[in-house]
Amino acid sequence: MKKFPEHFLWGAATSAPQSEGHGSLNGKSPSTWDKWYEMNPEKFQKNQGPEHTSNMYEMYSEDVKRMKNIHMNSFRTSIAWTRLLPDGKTVNQEAVTFYRNYFSELHANGVKPIINLFHFDMPWWLMEKGGWETRESIDAFSFYATTCFELFGDLVDQWTTFNEPMVHVECGYLYGYHYPAVHDLKKAVQVGFHTLMAHTMAVKAFKDGKYQGQIGIILNVSPCYPKSRSEEDLRAAELADLLNTKSFLDPTVLGTIPPKLVECLAENxxxxxxxxxxLEMIRMNLVDFIGMNYYQPRRVQAPAEVNQPAISPADFYDHYDWPDKKINPYRGWEIYPEALYDVAMMIKNDYNNIAWYVSENGMGVADEERFLDQTGMIQDDYRIEFMEDHLNQLHKGIEAGSNCFGYHTWTFVDCWSWLNGYKNRYGFYRLDLENDERSLKKSGIWFKELIDRNGLI
Structure with missing residues (x-):
């Protein structure tokens, strides 16, 4: 038996925009996703927009009982900025009632809430002013964060500011997968810095207010592996790490922006x-813990052609297609569990062994109905194998001294996923899009048994 630490957090994660539904109801104002779907529904998988999603707004009470049924002891979701503060200033009392009931229901069923503040859902009223491009976003986010701490601080003692801040930077300003879908490296850097400062000022507000508990941030970490040990490939890997990982990890945990990153940006x-x-605010307002989302590694090589000054990340590093990779064909992502051990060791050795947890890990698969058995249960052995392989590597890291306190999968109930809608499913519970009914998958039973043992056989 490979036992995990006592009081280890076993659970799952989702977000408000991907699970709640009621996208235009109950006093909620539009986010960029709501408006983008209104303007360009053809960009979205099967015209599946953000209005209904998994309808947890109505079904959270039953879903929390489902969490209890598979013995989850923790759950991460987010508050929708657009629901709580529809105009950025005025509290929507119906939203307060909803979230207080939701979080209270979690407590009543022995499920610890970990609450995130921003999961890609920029309010439209702020986007019209420039979104993260404008410095006004820093104060707006700090006000929103403080409002959350005041209204829900008695029910929440573990907060995170952002989920995967690098994603709204690169998807919104480099690769076209999030609104405003522009391709502008200079703007991307400014958006990243304003996001970092918004996080910093939220942490300051939390600590100045002496609220109970801890505050952290959730980062998507893909360890970087160079194609070869050549000087050029190693440099490409270093730059990829600086831009994608260290750009948020170093300032939030260590209080410094890496000098080599500053040098690279200045040169370009x-x-x-x-x-x-x-910079003084960044130095003084460090996180208490880190959430690490891990799905796939990053493999890079030196770029064949380089623009100077750079106009895209491709001027710093190029993707390397490792011929020996194992892949999830539905997402096109490499499956490499060994990287989770490398993450654990990176945190231990380079980041003061700060407390951290796996805040997302999971396997998205399309057309899961192919795996329904006679009883109506999806036999998702592929998902069980994926989690087992990653947990073995995580356990190895914990045994080596890494300060990991939990493991959350993505996700609990199949949820809506941005432009991809419901194409790929991740949940322990299958969602029937016709009637919102939930049904347990084989992986949910496996997860319950894992939690009961607090270990791998």
Whole structure:
């Protein structure tokens, strides 16, 4: 038996925009997703937009009981900024009632809530002013965060500011998968810095207010592996790590922006606009813990052609297609559990062994109805194998001294996924899109047994 630490957090994660539904109801104002779907529904898988999603707004009470049924002891979701503060200033009392009931229901069923503040759902009223491109977003987010701490601080003692902040930077300003879908490296850097400062000022508000509990951030970490040990490939890997991982991990945990990253941005005329006290604020407001989302590694090689100054990440590193990879064909992602051990060791050795947890890990598969058995249960052995392989590597890291306190999968009930809608399913519970009914998959039974043992056989 490979036992995990006592009081280990076993659970799952989702977000408000991907699970709640009621996208235009109950006083909620539109986010960029709501407006983008209104303007360009053809961009979305099967015209599946953000209005209904998994309808947890109505079904959270039953879903929390389902969490209890498979013995989950923790659950991460987010608050929708657009629901709580529809105009950025005025509290929507119906939203307060909803979230207080939701979080209270979690407590009543022995499920610890970990609550995130921002999961890609930029309010439209702020997007019209420039979104994360404008410095106004920092104060707006700090006000929103403080409002959450005040309203729900008695029910929540573990907060995170952002989920995968690098994603809204690159998907919104480099690759076209999130609104405003522009391709502008200079803007991307400024958006990243304003996001970092929004996080920093939320942490400051939490600590100044002396609220109970801890505050952290959730980052998507893909360890970087170079094609070869050549100087060029190693440099490409270093730059990929600086841009994608260290850009948020170093300032939030260590309080410093890596000098090599600053040097790289300066050489390419990409330095963001910075206010006088910003770096001091970053230095003084460190996180208490980190959430790490891990799905796939990053394999890179030196780029064949380089623009100077750079106009895209491809000028710093190029993707390397490792011929020996095992792949999830539905997402096109490499499956490499060994990287989770490398993450654990990175945190231990390079980041003061800060407390951390696996905040997302999972396998998305399309057309899961192929695996329904005679009883109506999806036999998702592929998902069980994926989790077992990653948990073995995580256990190895914990045994080596890494300070990991939990493992959350993505996700609990199949949820809506941005432009991909419900194409790929991740949940322990299958969602029937016709009637919102939930049914347990084989992986849910396996997860319950894992939790009961607090270990791998």
């Amino acid at each position: 005329e990409l330095l963001p606009k910075v206010a006088e006290q910003d």
